[in-house]
Amino acid sequence: MFPAPIARAPRMTRIAYRAALFAALAIWLLPLFGVALTSVRSIDDLNRGNLWGWPSEFRLVENYAAVFADSRMAQFILNSVLITVPAVLGAVTLACMAGFALAKYRFRGNLALFVVFIAGNLVPFQVLMIPVRNLTIATGLYDTRWALILFHAAFQTGFCTLFMRNFIKQLPDDMLDAARNEGLSEFQIFRHVVLPLVRPAIAAIAALTFTFVWNDYFWSLVLVQSDDVRPLTAGLQSLRGMWLASWQLISAGSIVAAIPPVLIFFFMQQHFIAGLTAGAQTD
């Protein structure tokens, strides 16, 4: 293990390490802490410049209730859910199918297709803006949730396919041949042999894709414009104009926007990190 395990170091070193760990964490998360603290302050505190001191009164319930009462925050959250969940389901489904085909069958153009999925995934996606927007206008999907669902499902398919393909490739070929000898069709092999074995990989890309799609801002700006379909990220930015210097409300809104991906991350931490670090394994 590198660096040398601190557990074997003298007691004082261990204590110093713990202290350093807390200090580093406190500095690292200082901006988040500031926002969380502000989200429970009163506007009087902000006007008086009491930004870091103890809040003169705690207005947790009032501030968060105000966020939902004064704005269409609830609608934005609903929109984000109605966009993110189908987009993730779509990308994961497409990627499982394509990943299996690319991993376990030889045909001409297999590798070329795989490279296209990787390369497409690296493109600065703003390059796609004008044609994709025009496509949604031409098909009547502009300013509907479908525009975002379809685009995200398609774009995320690149990364998800790369991940699934590499995962499925590790499954032994003998197992698939044994299933064939039992009389299973190729589709049945996919459905009943491969899919149950790749559940951890599915969890990993689902957690990761959820976060990516939920946090998207650019496409929420480009493909929709009305509050009825706008997701949380774009909604939050539009509320900034309305709330101006009411930073306690903006802070509370930011915290609300951050909670879903943070929950997904903490509940699926291992899967999330496995997806994020695919390819970084050194052994």
Place this chain on the structure above:
Amino acid sequence: MTGAAGPARRSGVSRWWWRHQRTLTPLLLLAPACLMFATFVIWPIEQSLWLALYDWDGVGLKTWVGLGNFAELFADPVFFTALGNNLCWLLVYLAAPLLGLLLALFLNQNVRGIRTARALFLMPFVISQVVVGLIFAWFLNADFGLLNPLLAKLGLGPFAPLENERLAIFAVIAAGLWPQTAYCMVLYLTGLTGIRAELIDSARLEGAREGMVLWHVVLPQLRPVTFIAAMVCVVSALRSFDLVMIMTAGGPYNSTNVLAYYMYEQTFLSLRYGYAAAIAAVLFALMGSCVAFFLGRMLSRESA
């Protein structure tokens, strides 16, 4: 498909399917993903490059101008500011792997609660860049920001980088460096768990100091991680948009403009779709050369 009943009892279409299903199934499984990816990713790239050769306001007729948009682009000072900022972004982001490595070395210990600590360090990457941008914009705000009261307590003067033409871009990039470093940290933590302990132990037995072990034993093994971390940083540096939009909207005086944001501005504020597409083409070329560089390095190392 009627299940695993065996080919003998089938007839017509079903028998034909059974005979060819081994070649047809993979194609059918690939078709939806390819169709979606082609429609929303590949075809738009081609369309975007094509549109760069036209003059278009988004509704009327397109007028062919050949390389006219590019000629104009190369005489446009804002374009060069944006391009320079993207390159600056790219260079500064290459600090993320280094900072991430330092953090990972710091956190690669087995003490109680370390898993939670690592998770908390990764938090900036998990939350949206919109939220990161809002936090930093406010943190650095001159009038009611969080930073200046803190500096005042330390006896330091007011500091308003977002209103300073020279400093603003660095303030925006610094905001991006926060989640980016967290991402690199988690890559290196994963890398560190996989390195071969016996090599480290034998180096230590031979009396090598920790710095030497890091340089000669650990880092060479972490090379694939460094490669991925650098690539991820380049890709996100070229995609930078959210933080600029949230924190400065390209200002003051375009000093924080980046290519993606300039393209967005030209499309929706100036209604110059062709010109915007030309900016997109430059962005695409920039990405292409970076990917080519990375692939070249990867291939030459494999053959060496």
